[in-house]
Amino acid sequence: MNSPETVYHNRISEFTKQHNSVKKRINHISNIRFIVFGLMVVVDIFLYRSGHHAAMAVCSVAAITIFIALVFYHESLYKLLNHISNLLQINGRCLDRIHDKWNNHDDTGSVFINKEHAFTSDLDIFGQNSVFQWINAANTFAGRAAIARVFSNKPDEVKVIQERQVALAELAPMVDFRQNLQAYSKNECMDRNDESILSWLESPDSLFKNNALTVMLYIFPWVINVTALSAFIFKIPGIGSLLYLISFCLSLVWRAGIMKIMNAFEKRSDILNTYSRVIELIQSEKFQSQLLHKLKEEFTGEHKESAFIVLKRLASLVAASHVRYSGVGAFVFNLLFTWDIQCVLRMERWKKHHGTSVRKWIAAIGEFEMLSTLSQIHFENADWCFPLVSKDTGEIIAKNIGHPLLWSKKRVCNDFQISGGVAVSVITGSNMSGKTTFLRTIGVNMVLAFAGAPVCAKTFCCYPVQLYTSMRIHDDLRSNVSSFYAELIRVKKIVDAIDSGEKVFFLLDELFRGTNSRDRHDGAIAVLRVLSSGGACGLISTHDLELANLEKIDSEKFRNYHFSERITETDITFDYQLQDGPSNSRNALAMIRLAGIPIV
Template identity: 35%
Template sequence: MTTPEKKYQKRVEAYSAKLDLYTKKSSTFGNYKLLVFFIGIGLAVVLYIFNQLIFMSAQIILFLSAFIYLSIVQNHIIKRKNYSYAMYQINKMCLKRINGEWSKFSDVGEEFENQEHNYTYDLDIFGRNSLFQMINMTSTYSGRHKLAEIFLNPLEKKEDILERQEAISELSRKLMFRQRMLSNAIISNKNLALIDDEEINSGYHSSSAYSSKKKRKTLLDTMNKLEEIYLWAKQENKLYSSNGFILLITGLPVLTLILLVLSIFGVVSPYLPILGFSIQFLMLAYKANFRSKNFEIVEKYANTLKVYSGIIKQFESEKFESDYINELKKELKGKSQDPAWKQIEKLSKLWELIANRYNLFHAIVNVATLWDYHCLVRLEKWKIRSGKYVQKWFDIIGEVEALSSMSILRHDNPEFIMPQITEDLKAGITAEQLGHPLLGKDRKCNDISFDSNQPILLITGSNMSGKSTFLRTVGISLLLATLGMPVCAKFFKCPILKIYACMRTSDNLGQNVSSFYAELLRVKMIVEAVDRNERVFFLLDEIFKGTNSADRHMGAKMLIRQLDKKATWGMVSTHDLELADLEKESNSHIRNYHFKEYYKDNKIYFDYRLRKGVSDTRNAIYLMRMAGVSVED
């Protein structure tokens, strides 16, 4: 069986070879064009000198035809070259991910980080070394934000989770579709820095062809204003779509040109065409800023439209079995007869007409033909026909991109499994060989189970033994399950629970919040969720560590007892071994587990294996000595 790593490596080699081939071919045809050009010029000069004008004309036509033909062939080769480059870079990026080098990817989703969210900050969903950084392969603003939105809003119904599982599983098998969709975006918008800077600078293209982090930020800043084009597309101006106005801007220039011709032959006074041109000039001066604003919006989003058009075209032409994805395709088409990508492409072509405004002779042509008004009329017709669908198109493509990114976890880790989802809380949580999906090949896996009779685990252990990592492993696995994604386990079954974590808290000088008070705010969030009768799964890591030992012990004990009485599920890690007494006090409703270390050749080792019972080892003194702290026996 071909592993994902071998598959990506094979593709890197194949597209690298194609890129070399097309680069050489493009250069060769470029040389052919130069040769044809200079030979053609030379022959034309010679024939002109010898007054062979007929042969010169034939020769010019022949060599011009050859030059055009070579240009067409070269452009075709350049397209293949660009496609090969995009696919080469995509597969190199995928290879980096599967080899555990994804932490170097530049897009970490830092703007989605929120320390006050109930789990994203604690479970490394956004930021450095996060789930977002690992799997994000979106190429649009909509896709990027949809992926973040999905991470922030787990599904709450079993049928919705199973539907998304099906969609993600199918997309994971469609590697070519996913990569072609991404390559279309890269080719359509060369300012799109999907590849990290190291790849850009060491790749076949110069650094000017693809942007660095700074250009990526500029792109995202531009795309961040999609609301602008949504609003523009929905706004209609009936004046510019009325038959009377269209007749006026068509008939007046024709009449003025006729009067100009007649005045040349002395049939009419020359003042009449002058009057006509004056009226047309005044018409162009009227609300010129309004027209410019419309044109500027189309110009600003020209590349964005190309990106979306390419992705939509790829999506609409692909066949799917998933009901959920097919429903997205149906929504994308809507009531319109034309495919969505064609409608967006029409707007892109309109921009090509509008771009003539930058032509040197535009001012003259504009006054003579009212060109700007004709462009505005065509824009208005497009808005009436297609404008109301723009936001829906972008949203759907965003979701397809987000699902494609989520499917990467399934494709790149065939050993991961789709979890069994149950709506019965009493069925409990069962996991076999559960590991953290972000830790790669070095991860350590453990079995774990919860049920309604034993819903809370108390994890003890020495420093660095793996307590916090295990809490995050269970937390992120439960999250992935409710997102419809695979989990790193041989078996995983769980009910639908809402995750609340209190693991990373720190001082906030700007808001005068101490770490202890920050913990209290997180605890309050958990307690309030429980009081709202939410199906809570909590994660508490060294709770109340910001206060003295006596208060910490008393507060933690009271909190755990309170949560236990409320029939919640969760995990608590602690160095406070006295909390282990809660197992007896709760009649084993709270269970004790632990991690431990061992020593060999005067060195400390951790096996990261979860064991039943209370920790019986300590390593703080040993670690302090390792750090150079002098500790007396």
């Protein structure tokens, strides 16, 4: 079996060939269109001068038909070229991820950043150099929101997590499906929320409520045009002109209501077509896992009509309504056909039959994008494991666990467990030894585990628990909040969660660093005793070596670990290996000296 890197290189090679081939075909069709048009002009002039008017008409119709067919074919080739270009870019970004160059990807998920969240800010879940930027393959608003949900919400039921794991294992080798799913929606606006469309589709309101009026408006353009044409034939132009004036004024009567509806669909035909293509792709696949099969069934409408056909029809109606952006075109079409009214009539009929189904269709697309995104982790990291998530264990056990965002060639993995009644693991060590990174290693892998994704470990066992962190704490001048008080607020949230009955797992980095050493020590001991007595578990990293004495006082609840370093006259090296027991090393003076600062 080829490695993921080989697969991506092979796909880039194949798509490059296809890209060049399609570009040549586009150039050929452009030349053929020019030749057809030129021949039509030359032949028509010759036939006209020869007096063969009937032949000229036949030739013109045939040439125009061929020319129009070539235009449509040309457009389809451009769409194919765009799709292949998207696939090339997708595979390039997959290689970026393998080569640790993913932090230049555009979508960082910054819209989901919430500095007040229990853990996402501290664990780099969203933003630059984040988990979202590393793995996201969703383009629709619904897909990106689904990823944000599983990365930031409380853990789902264990059964849901397990179903998601099975679905990801099935999707992982389906590279064609996953990348086509991503490529079809690649050009859509990532932040385009569909709520304006959904609000109208789900609303019971209707602009044309009277059935008799609706029927009259449907047939009105036919009546007007036949009558007006007859009036002109019988040389009564005044009547024809009056009828067209009435037709145009009729569009003005409901203009406010019409524009309100059309504004809800402002230039949305492209995204509706995207949804249609994505649903068609999903429905063309046969899935084995229960979750994927259930999601696929969401696309069967109440009238047993395929969702992709139904959405394509709505997209056509929305595209037709865009005539209003052409001043002359809007005037002529409303004059002859009451165009805006006809569009809204058909949109409201579509809404009556399918309006309440669209939200679940879009949500299902988002779920597929989320699952496809997470399945990439399994495909690209065969040595990572699906974790055992069980509500009965009440323990965290990891073998060879590492930080997912660190490149495999630089990543250092460790074994770790918190079980047997131990509530708090105290991690000591000197500066830059790896304490904070290890806290994030545990936290990020727990986030992935609760999302149903593989984790960066040989084996990993955990239980559903709400994460809370206190790591990146800053003062807030505008709110008059010091860093010390900001930490107190974070800790209070953890205590409140415990008091409310939540199962809590905490990660605390250098607790109360914003105060003096004595108060920091006393405060940290007081907080850890409150948290451990309340049933919470977690890790704390600290430079306060006296906190290691907690294990001597209560060895059942506290356990010591440490990171160390090797100091020479010219260098400091770190092995980033977690070891049992407290740290007994210090490196501040050595680092000051190596930085070139003289020590007196």
